[in-house]
Amino acid sequence: MDIKENIQRIAATLPAGVQLIAVSKTKPAEAIEEAYVWGQRAFGENRPQEMAAKYQRLPKDIEWHMIGQLQEKNVKYIAPFVRLIHSVDSLKLLMKIDREAAKCCRTIDCLLEFHIAEETTKSGLTYEQAVGIVESEEYRELKNVRIAGVMGIATYTEDAEQVRREFRQLKQMFDRLKELYFTGKPEFKEISMGMSGDYRIAVEEGCTMVRIGSSIFGRREYMNTK
Numbered sequence: 001m002d003i004k005e006n007i008q009r010i011a012a013t014l015p016a017g018v019q020l021i022a023v024s025k026t027k028p029a030e031a032i033e034e035a036y037v038w039g040q041r042a043f044g045e046n047r048p049q050e051m052a053a054k055y056q057r058l059p060k061d062i063e064w065h066m067i068g069q070l071q072e073k074n075v076k077y078i079a080p081f082v083r084l085i086h087s088v089d090s091l092k093l094l095m096k097i098d099r100e101a102a103k104c105c106r107t108i109d110c111l112l113e114f115h116i117a118e119e120t121t122k123s124g125l126t127y128e129q130a131v132g133i134v135e136s137e138e139y140r141e142l143k144n145v146r147i148a149g150v151m152g153i154a155t156y157t158e159d160a161e162q163v164r165r166e167f168r169q170l171k172q173m174f175d176r177l178k179e180l181y182f183t184g185k186p187e188f189k190e191i192s193m194g195m196s197g198d199y200r201i202a203v204e205e206g207c208t209m210v211r212i213g214s215s216i217f218g219r220r221e222y223m224n225t226k
Helices: 003-011 029-037 048-057 072-078 091-103 127-134 160-181 199-204
Strands: 019-023 042-045 063-066 084-088 108-114 145-152 190-192 209-212
Touching: 003 019, 003 029, 029 048, 042 048, 048 063, 048 072, 072 091, 084 091, 084 145, 091 108, 091 127, 091 145, 108 127, 108 160, 127 160, 145 160, 160 190, 160 199, 190 209, 199 209
Parallel strands: 019 042, 019 209, 042 063, 063 084, 084 108, 108 145, 145 190
Antiparallel strands: none
């Protein structure tokens, strides 16, 4: 697996304004180092302890993105350094991130994760639940988090039109939230959608970030963080 060639090939398909998040979950630090040498700086992880172990070992100008489900008890592991949390799916989690960010004297950017897929196993908010968060008194009192946009995962299917509809739905929810709640807030700008198998559709439907792992690093390799 030629990591350099894969990064260059994928980057060549991305228009200006779309950031490549290299999904390095389960990959050893050596693979991340190789991607880093060829200019990749943003990496996505889904296990907080694994991300923290890699952060300690790897260059400090790496942007670390938390892309998997995040339990409140694990926020403390990544709060000192995480660049963006893509997977906020409750007010309670957002409040916990705010508390941990305050301890680190930081403001942490977060994305609201929406459930746009048909699979019930995928997590995420409905539009009504997201509105409930941003209209709540508790949200208005948060000082150390910023909602920077939205994230969603499409159904795993060969039906490209279904994937397109789901991505389009996410873009529409972003636009609605921007108009109603985030007008004049330039930080609300990110639409994180698209993975190795469907990122080209996501680009066509307006994403600003794609999360690509296997097309860069190959199949999963489980690392020992101890």
